Amino acid sequence: MDNTMIIYIIGLLLLLMSSGFFSGSETALTAVSRARMQALISQGNKRAIRVGKLHQKMEKVISTVLLGNTLVNALTAVLMSTLLTNTFGDTGAMSAVGAITATAFLYIFSEVLPKTFAINNADRFSLAVAPMVQFFVNLTYPITHVTHLICSGFLRLFGLKIVNHLGAEERMEELRGAIQLHAGSVEEIQDTGQMLHSILDLDDVPVSDIMVHRRNMTMLDADLPIEEIVNQALSSPHTRIPIYRGDPDNVVGVLHAKALLRALHANQWKFEGLDIVALAGKPWFIPDSTDLLAQLEAFRSRHEHFAIVVDEYGALMGIVTLEDILEEIVGDISDEHDIKVTGVTSEADGSYVMDGTVTIRDLNREFGWQLPDEHASTIAGLVLYEARRIPMVGQIFVFYGFRFEILDRRRNQITRVRLTPPDSETKKGDAATATPDAASNSETMVSVRIEPKKPGGGTTGAAA
Known part of the structure; x- marks a missing residue:
């Protein structure tokens, strides 16, 4: 075997390895977990930061990889045909054999093998190849930039536009899909997934879906004798109780159990002279169409835990509490005073x-x-x-x-x-x-x- 043959063989191996590098890099950078990369970026990992930058310009990365792969594959086919021709003679059959052989080698060793490895080790592979890919992206920028302009202009002729950034709705759907993708049979993962889905759904659920309906509410009639009102309040498992006068739709206040106990203590545990309506706080009315996310933010800003839900006509619909919204996220929250009725x-x-x-x-x-x-x-x-x-x-x-x-x-x-x-x-x-x-x-x-x-x-x- 002469030196020329050895050079051809070494050149073929280098070309096959280069083609495998481009193919594997494309697969790894496409399949890499963005969530894991973001976690590494927050820790200051330089390679992860480079991967993140490549993701921000994936159209240039793809153009660079395709350019490199096309060039390398073409050189591989030419070199394989030249090698076979020099070995077995210049015949038409040898050219066909060269093309078939080159295709087989490229398919197995430059496509299937590196892409299989890359798809199963996307994070490690992308971190390893990111510096080299960044170098080629910078090197081929003039060519890929012109190519990108040509492609964009051609697509505009057909009324198509390249969208580089996802909108809010697409990002929300991507987040939902990521949560669903990682949901498994482990109970802890299922519970976490359910809570994350519930958080994303908060702005789609009105308070009317989770409120305590008026027929199930505990309410106090301000016109009843003071002793009966106090007995009803103390026998209730609820901390905050709406008070109405005349008609249940006429809510005049919300009595807090602690305020009642403090007033009784200050009055030496006597009922005479107590004004329940004066002890009650001002009711907070909200429309039944308010979504849970807006109501949660309102609870936080007002530092309140209790709201009265009314319809468009101002009629009493029910009540909603901070605990009701939290239960929509984490599931049922029961304490020693809850009356658990699952139904x-x-x-x-x-x-x-x-x-x-x-x-x-x-x-x-x-x-x-x-x-x-x-x-x-x-x-x-x-x-x-x-x-x-x-x-x-x-x-x-x-x-x-x-x-x-x-x-x-x-x-x-x-x-x-x-x-x-x-x-x-x-x-x-x-x-x-x-x-x-x-x-x-x-x-x-x-x-x-x-x-x-x-x-x-x-x-x-x-x-x-």
Whole structure:
């Protein structure tokens, strides 16, 4: 083997390695974890800082890598053909063999092998190659810049525009995707993911979805005898209690238990002379359309924990507290004075019997379901929205794969529902499928099962 042959072989190896470098660098810099790089940047890692700078101009990085890869691959094909021609003679067959051989070597050793390694070691690989990639980016800047201008101008001819930076909505979706991507089976990771999702959803959830409804509120009538008011206040598990006069919509103050106890102590534990309304703080009214993020910020700025929710007409809707918003993030917070009423009972057949007032968000959080909550906040509201009618007791519906059986109704309000998840419903296999009502906005097929009339009872089927 003469010196020329050795030079050709060494040149081929160098070209293959160069092509592998460009291919692996492109894959690593594209697949690198930006979150880990940001953590290293905050620690002052110089290579991570360089990777971050490369990410800010990825279009130039890609142009540089493609330029280098194209040049190296072309030289590899030429050198491989020259080497085979000098060895076996100048024939057409040798040219074809040279092209095939060069393609095979480039495919295996310069594409698949380095990219496989890079995709499985993206962080380490990108940190290692960042200085060299930065050098080539600076070296080829005149060529890549002109290329970028030509491509941008060509795309504008077709009305297309290159967007280098993501908007707020795209970044939010990217963040949601990152949270979902790293969600695993470990309970701690699932809990953390749920809390992060809840934080991102705060500005999409109105206070009306989490407030304590007025029918479940504890309120004090200012016109009652002082002794009865004090007894009701002290027997309540709540620290802050709204006070009304004449009509529940006429809230005149919010009584704090500590203020009441201090007044009783100052009055030597006597009821005479106490003015409950004077002891109460000024009520804070908020509209029911206020989102949780805005309300959380308002709680912080006003240094308050309690607000009264009213509708557009000023009618009392309910109350919302700081604890209610925090529970939307971290889950249920129970203390020794809480009255825990979940309203959900698990059945042996895999179904759940629940109150109609149970919120969809709580069910999704607790069981990992994906029931929609855009048009209704409670399970009863979801049934009403999808059924497009007020159902009768015994009627059975199937929405989004879940089976809803109406167990109880008071006037026009659904009070108890039996809900069977898709897994349990599949085992039964007895629900008939029908096309959804044309008036429904749901894209999910809605199934309704018609049940026969029970002896001594009303019709249990749902009219189509």
